[in-house]
Amino acid sequence: MQSIVKKRSTTQTPSFLPIQVDSLRLDKILYFDVYIHTGKEVVLYRAKSLPFTEKSRAKLIENSIVTIYISYESREAYQQYIEEHLPEILADPKVAEIKKAAILYDTSKALVKELMANPTYSENVRRSQDLVESTISYILKGRDAFLNLMKITSFDYYTYTHSVNVCTFSISLARQIGITDKDALVNLGTGALLHDVGKSKVPERILNKRTSLNRSEFEIMKKHPNWGSDILRETDIISEESYYPVLQHHERIDGSGYPLGVDERDMHPFSKVVAVVDVFDALTTERVYQPAIDTYPALRMMHGQDGCFDAVLLREFTVLMGPESPLNKY
Ligand SMILES: [Fe+2]
Numbered sequence: 001m002q003s004i005v006k007k008r009s010t011t012q013t014p015s016f017l018p019i020q021v022d023s024l025r026l027d028k029i030l031y032f033d034v035y036i037h038t039g040k041e042v043v044l045y046r047a048k049s050l051p052f053t054e055k056s057r058a059k060l061i062e063n064s065i066v067t068i069y070i071s072y073e074s075r076e077a078y079q080q081y082i083e084e085h086l087p088e089i090l091a092d093p094k095v096a097e098i099k100k101a102a103i104l105y106d107t108s109k110a111l112v113k114e115l116m117a118n119p120t121y122s123e124n125v126r127r128s129q130d131l132v133e134s135t136i137s138y139i140l141k142g143r144d145a146f147l148n149l150m151k152i153t154s155f156d157y158y159t160y161t162h163s164v165n166v167c168t169f170s171i172s173l174a175r176q177i178g179i180t181d182k183d184a185l186v187n188l189g190t191g192a193l194l195h196d197v198g199k200s201k202v203p204e205r206i207l208n209k210r211t212s213l214n215r216s217e218f219e220i221m222k223k224h225p226n227w228g229s230d231i232l233r234e235t236d237i238i239s240e241e242s243y244y245p246v247l248q249h250h251e252r253i254d255g256s257g258y259p260l261g262v263d264e265r266d267m268h269p270f271s272k273v274v275a276v277v278d279v280f281d282a283l284t285t286e287r288v289y290q291p292a293i294d295t296y297p298a299l300r301m302m303h304g305q306d307g308c309f310d311a312v313l314l315r316e317f318t319v320l321m322g323p324e325s326p327l328n329k330y
């Protein structure tokens with residue numbers, strides 16, 4: 001789901017959210033009212049509990065309307081509708097691939113946002129596994145699918161966008177190194193999507209601090225891998241393998257990480273994958289205290305951090321980011 005319509009004119013109010021026409025399934029009952037913007041005002045187009053028909057869609061196309069709106073209050077009903085129909089949307093040849101990527105990304109973002117607000121609600125954790133499965137089916141379509149996801153990736157840092165980025169990058173890197181087993185990819189993807197869930201317990205003033213953290217604040221921040229693992233143990237839904245990236249994504253190959261300072265011998269292969277993409281995403285997204293770095297300078301910087309990352313994974317991740325990368329000569 002995209003951000004709230006900003007109040008730029010008297011005809012746009014902040015109480016509506018734009019959605020894609022392509023996200024609505026034909027002949028399926030809507031769980032929410034659908035509105036259109038006439039140029040002057042927002043008016044009701046299709047009431048909830050009615051199916052969205054071919055006729056309703058044709059009328060929109062006829063009038064060149066691609067963006068429709070739902071009320072802010074019905075965003076949860078929309079989220080539920082999309083999650084239920086996501087596999088159909090992703091398999092629909094009539095929906096453009098870039099739109100599929102946008103719908104997948106927005107749906108994942110909205111779910112992680114909910115999850116961070118209510119991390120011990122087991123239904124949210126279960127939903128995140130379904131979403132990871134849809135993400136895997138999408139990514140397994142090939143490199144174009146990955147590139148589409150890259151195009152719509154948000155480079156503004158929020159824990160929820162970061163979590164979605166880390167999930168898609170992790171699945172793509174796993175595929176790049178030849179992991180094709182569906183269960184393994186689901187376990188890795190789930191751990192990657194939930195890797196920072198422990199940040200829901202870090203006080204906001206530390207999480208959003210505009211300057212670097214002092215020693216005591218950093219000590220609190222360093223607890224988030226353990227907190228994340230504890231939160232997920234409470235719901236007891238994810239597989240044992242999914243806990244590793246949550247607990248170990250800040251550990252380093254040479255033992256210089258946290259919380260335990262274990263080295264490569266005790267790091268799970270999934271943790272090594274998430275460790276690489278977590279740092280990459282943090283470097284390449286805009287933070288309150290630090291501007292975003294471009295892809296290749298970020299990778300170069302990581303190649304320079306001797307002993308921190310698994311060398312093969314870092315090399316393969318560099319290859320994944322583009323054949324044109326100068327770092328492919330490494
Ligand atoms: Fe983290």
Ligand SMILES: [Fe+2]
Nearest residue numbers: 162195196278
């Ligand atoms: Fe992270």
